[in-house]
Amino acid sequence: MTFKKYAFLAVGLPHVLGLSSLKLSGPPSLPSTASHALHPALGSFSIETAFFEEFVGNTSVPNTLTKNLLENLKARTGTPAEVRIGGITADSTYWNASQEVSLVNFIDSTGALHNTTIGPGFWESVKLLPEGTKVVMNLDLHDLNYTGALSVAESALKGLPRQQLELFEIGNEPDHYLRFTPQNYSAIWGTWAKNISDTLALKAPTFQVAATVEDPLWPYDAPGASSQLDCVSVLAAGANKQGVVRSCSEHTYQYSVCDPPRTAVATLPNLVNHTRLAMYLDLWQPRIKSVRKQLGPHSFVVGEYNSVSCSGKNNVSNTFGQALWLLDTTLYGASLNISRMYIHQGGPLALQSSTQLNHGGLSFYDLWYPVQNMNGPVKVFPAYSAYLFVAEALGHSESSRIANIYPGRQANGSSITTALGDESEGQLVAYGFWDDKLPSGREYPSKLALLNLQIYNQTQSIPRPSATFDISDYLKNPHRPVTVRRLTAPGADVKEANVTTWAGQNFASGVAAGKFVEERVSGGKITVKASEAVLVTVYCSPTVNCPSYRH
């Protein structure tokens, strides 16, 4: 079957009656648009260097909330989420071998953070992450001090077991400083990466290049598009001339509160809209394709991302709506062959922008507050549970592939948008997972993720709307029951994890509380309330992909 025909069948026939029902028309077999085999650490983390101790603690005061939340994810896939230690403060982080405390932030009387120094205790903190956690360490490029970058790299190598240190990055968002061009960036970056590799006898390639943040210009032939500093331009300019590059990272933040015009657009309804997030991530498709072609299937990562840059927005990025955004963003990113996505955690930085909304404390987009701070007490936010959903969708399988089946993709790879026939206006989304290792694994999906992004706020007094997804075309035997796990909360505007549940349980204290709930549904009709998402397991085998985790 040709690609074109598939696209037509998948998206041309659904019978949408308002928003209340959607028939997903097959075929049920592995779509030609399906992703690579998904990486078990798809849902990973980026922790701002200066805030690392707040999140993880140290050997005398380890942060048990962070530890428990990360262990919950590891239990579901068998592989810990990866942790990238980096961000803006990585470009002013220095090594001090004689420093007794693990990490010192130099903060002046105006609250501005000038620099961060780390000592040997810092690496002891990193070892508090769940066993097997792979770490990406971001070195300083901005000072153009090679010796400084080398000494942090060397300390990491001495301080961590070799298998824990996965990769180095040199520089964070270098497209925002020193007026780098792809040429002079690649010359400096490439020389440093090669020198560090040689000096520390690293088995090359151990570097992740770019870590850039500007959105791609669109379309491809827009003036200036090819001279942006990004994965493709730096590889073309010779960053990997000496074989040091394992992978490439770019950062994504669709919304921002760095300045008032963008603050006005950073609303909950904009965030919780599949059309908007898919059109945004689609900008990266050409880059993802190019990098994977050059460096291999798992070589393109989003090494830092969140919904709203400059530390999030109260009532937007700390709500259950952010959970729906995080779930859809991670699954859609995976469907574009992004290997891993590292959700950024940290706090506002006083000098990021003179017009920014946030000052002090921890960020309004963090998935939890590991410590009491200016913006609130120790707390888990609803969005954390989205990563539990992602982890159980993957399970322990290493052969699962994802495709966006509604609204789906056009023949040219673009998202189906509202204008092009998504009658749900970006509110109903369906993904399928196919697993080669299962019998009939290419004929039928093993799991489906069904999202209803229609906004329902707990403050609304109308009955909560719902939509019914008819998945019967995707079932070998529609009479055989499927199992359903639900990600839900009283509304998209909810900010409490104690009323946010995944498979019936809440994780407000860091560990599962409440009764585990898994529904069994026959007949292929699955009802999903407005502002809710479900994971449907169609077929699973305990040795391959069952969501093994339950209480």
Ligand SMILES: *[C@@H]1O[C@H](CO)[C@@H](O)[C@H](O)[C@H]1NC(C)=O
């Ligand atoms: C993702 O990778 C798979 C396998 O390499 C490929 O068949 C598919 O076309 C890719 N998808 C996109 C959106 O590029």
Ligand SMILES: *[C@@H]1O[C@H](CO)[C@@H](O)[C@H](O)[C@H]1NC(C)=O
């Ligand atoms: C390194 O730390 C030691 C111990 O705190 C301190 O005395 C020294 O001044 C620090 N060195 C630098 C360069 O900051």
Ligand SMILES: *[C@@H]1O[C@H](CO)[C@@H](O)[C@H](O)[C@H]1NC(C)=O
């Ligand atoms: C460990 O953390 C505690 C609490 O923040 C702090 O008081 C102590 O100095 C830290 N120890 C080291 C070695 O950094």
Ligand SMILES: *[C@@H]1O[C@H](CO)[C@@H](O)[C@H](O)[C@H]1NC(C)=O
């Ligand atoms: C950190 O910044 C302060 C203030 O600018 C400066 O005095 C200090 O030397 C800096 N520390 C390092 C290690 O560069």
Ligand SMILES: *[C@@H]1O[C@H](CO)[C@@H](O)[C@H](O)[C@H]1NC(C)=O
């Ligand atoms: C470069 O870094 C090294 C090692 O941290 C430090 O000793 C040196 O003073 C730095 N040089 C400059 C010009 O800051």
Ligand SMILES: *[C@@H]1O[C@H](CO)[C@@H](O)[C@H](O)[C@H]1NC(C)=O
């Ligand atoms: C890179 O080249 C540009 C254009 O010539 C120049 O403006 C910039 O200063 C250079 N950056 C560095 C770090 O050399």
Ligand SMILES: *[C@@H]1O[C@H](CO)[C@@H](O)[C@H](O)[C@H]1NC(C)=O
């Ligand atoms: C890289 O190493 C070479 C040879 O050891 C040395 O000559 C050069 O100065 C180093 N480059 C940098 C940027 O330090």
Ligand SMILES: *[C@@H]1O[C@H](CO)[C@@H](O)[C@H](O)[C@H]1NC(C)=O
């Ligand atoms: C957040 O929402 C609450 C009501 O839910 C309101 O009282 C508060 O003013 C809002 N804060 C901001 C910053 O919008």
Ligand SMILES: *[C@@H]1O[C@H](CO)[C@@H](O)[C@H](O)[C@H]1NC(C)=O
């Ligand atoms: C794909 O085609 C649609 C029109 O059908 C167009 O809106 C979109 O921009 C195209 N995408 C690309 C990448 O060319």
Ligand SMILES: *[C@@H]1O[C@H](CO)[C@@H](O)[C@H](O)[C@H]1NC(C)=O
């Ligand atoms: C979602 O965003 C798209 C594109 O901006 C828009 O056309 C659509 O109406 C939005 N959906 C809702 C429910 O607001």
Ligand SMILES: *[C@@H]1O[C@H](CO)[C@@H](O)[C@H](O)[C@H]1NC(C)=O
């Ligand atoms: C839900 O609440 C958000 C703010 O928390 C608001 O922007 C949105 O318009 C509300 N939606 C509805 C349908 O009430």
Ligand SMILES: *[C@@H]1O[C@H](CO)[C@@H](O)[C@H](O)[C@H]1NC(C)=O
């Ligand atoms: C959830 O936490 C909030 C804030 O601490 C509290 O007001 C509320 O009573 C709690 N709800 C439940 C169901 O525990």
